[in-house]
Amino acid sequence: MIKNPQRSNLLSPETKWFSINHHINSILYIPLIIDDKVKYFLAFDAMNEKEEFSEEEIEILSFFGKELSKAAKIERMDDIIHDFKNPAIAVAGFAKRVKRLVESNEKEIDKERLFRNLDILIKETQRMQDMAMSLHVEAKEEIVDLTEVLLRRCQINEEVIREMELVNIKSEIRDIEKGLWVRCYPLYMERIFDNLLHNATNAIQTQGQRGKIVIRSYKELNRGVVEISNTGEISEFTRDMILKGESRGRGLQIIFRLVNLMNGKIELLVKDGFTTFKVSFSLVKRHR
Template sequence: MKTEKSLSKRLSRQLMLRMIIALIIYTFIGIAGYLAAILIFGLFTWQTENPIYQLANWAQLRQQWFALLYFGVGYFLIIRHYWSQPFRYFQEVVDATKSVASQDDNLVTLPPQLSELEGELNQIKMTALNNQRAAREAEQRKNDLVTYLAHDLKTPITSVIGYLTLLHDEQQISEEMRQRYLAIALDKAERLDDLINEFFEITRFNLSHISLEKKQINLSLMLDQLLYEFQPMLKGKQLECQLNVPEGIMMRCDPDKLQRVFDNLLRNAVNYSFENSSIRITAKTGINNVLLTFENDGDTISQEKLSRIFEQFYRLDTSRSSGSGGAGLGLAIAKEIVELHGGTIRAFSENDIIRFDVSLPLS
C-alpha cells in the first residue's frame, strides 16, 4: 500500500512538473515569436499598399485576440495531454496485468515512468510461474512414487503367497525350514506394511494441516529415549551412536511433532551411513536457543541434491526400489515443523560426511 501511494505521488509530481515545463516553453515560444515578428517587420520600410503590410497591420490591431487564441488553445491542449496521461498509464497497467496472468515467459513492459511497477509485476509473474512449475514437478514426483510403490508392492505379496503356499503344500517339511520360511514371510509382510504406510503418508500429506500443541519438555531425555529406541536398527548396520547433549535442556515445544523430526533425521542417518561407522548427535545451548547437530559418515550428497533435499516427494534414492527410503516427505515435514517452532534446519555434506543442523528457540 505504501509503495502504491509513493508511486502515485511520484508520478503525479513528474506529470505536474513536465506540464509546467511544457507550458513555460510554449509561452516562451509564443512571446519570442511575437517579438521576432515585430523586430523583422521593423527592419523594412513598407508601403501602405503592400498586402503583407496590410495583413500585418490587420493582425496587430487584433493581437489581443490572437494572443488569447494562441495561449488558450495551446494551454488547453497541453493540459489535456498531461491530464489524460494517467488514464493511458492505467490502460497500460491493465494490459500488463493480462500478461502477468498468461502462462508464457514474456516479461511485462511498461513506460520508463512505471519502471518500479514493471519490476514488481515481473517479479509477481516469475514467482507465479516458478510456483506452478514447482507444483507440477511435485505432482509428477508424487505420481511417480505412487507408481514405484505400487510396483514394489508386488514383490513382497508374491513372496508371502509363495512361502505360505509352500508351507501349506509341503506337509513333511522340516521344522528348521518351516521356521526359516515363516521368518522370510514375516519379513516380507512387515515390508508390505511399510509400503502401505507410505501410501497413506502420500495421500494424507498436506503441510498446511500441521498444528502445534506446545508443552514444557526435557529435550535431553527425549533424545536419550530416541537413541534407546533405535538400538536395534543401529546394531543391524553395526553402527555406533554418540550422544553429546548437556543434561536438563528444557524447552517449550510440541513433543510429538519434534519427536517426528528427530526420528526422521536419525533414521536417515542410519539409512545413509557406512557400515561400522558412527553417528554423532550433539546439542549446544545459547541464550535463547539450542543448536542440534545430526552427523554421520556416508556418501557425499551433491550440492544440487542438497538444494532440493527439503522439497516435497524428493528422494535422494531415485531408483525404483523404495527399500532405502520413504515417500520423500520426511524432510519436507521436518522442515515445516521446525519452522513452525520458529527454528531453522539446514543440510551440509562434504568429504563423506552428512550433517543436519537444527536450531530451535528454547521458549
C-alpha cells in the first residue's frame, strides 16, 4: 500500500498528477500471481474522506486477487481442453490406420504409408503433450513457415472430417505460397488454424448441405496472409458481433486472443457465397 502517493518515489509523475486531481489518499496494489510469476496488478484507490485501507479490507482484497488468479488458470485450462478435440479425433483416426496396416493380410506391408502415419501420430501426441504442458511452461518464440504450419493443420482437419464421416464437406487448397517466415509461438499458431478450420467445418455441417473449405496463403506487402473460407455467408449483424469480440464461441475467443498476443491482424470477409477469416502476421528474414 502506498500512502501519500503525491510524495512517493515509486510512482510516475502521471500517476501522482492523477492522484492529486482525483483526491486519492492511498493506493493498494494486489499482485495476480499465475504460474509463480506476477502477471498483473489490481489497483485500489482510497479517495476523498477515506485515508487508507484497513487490515480487514486488505485481507478481503488479497483474497479476491488470489481467486482471480485461480480463475485465470482455470480459463486457460478450459481453452486447452477445448483445443484437444481435433487432435484427439485425428490421433484416433491415424491409430486405426496403423492398426489396419499391421493387421493386413498382405505379404509386404506398405512401410512408407505405415511410417508416414506413425510420424503424424507421434507428432500429434507430442503436440497434445505440449498443449498440456503449456499450462505450466512459458511458450517459446520461433521462426516458422506460416504455410507449412497451415498445411499440417489442414491434414489433421481432413482426417477429422474423414473420421467423423462428414462426406458433404470437401477441402480445397488454392494459391499456396511457401516461405512465409514469421516469428511466433508455433503451438499458438497451430491452435489458431485448428480453431479456424474447426469452425469452418462446423459451419458447413450446421447448414446440412454440401460445402467446401478453401485454403489460401500468400504475401501481402510485408505480411504473411492465410485465408480460410467456408461455403455460406453469415449476416452483417453476426459479422459485427464477432469483430467486436462479442461472440459466445470459445474457439473464436481463443483465435482473437492468440492473434492479438502475436501482434497479428484478423479480418472477416463475407462475399460470393463464402465466409472468410483472413489472418496476417509480419514477415521476418530467416537466418540460415
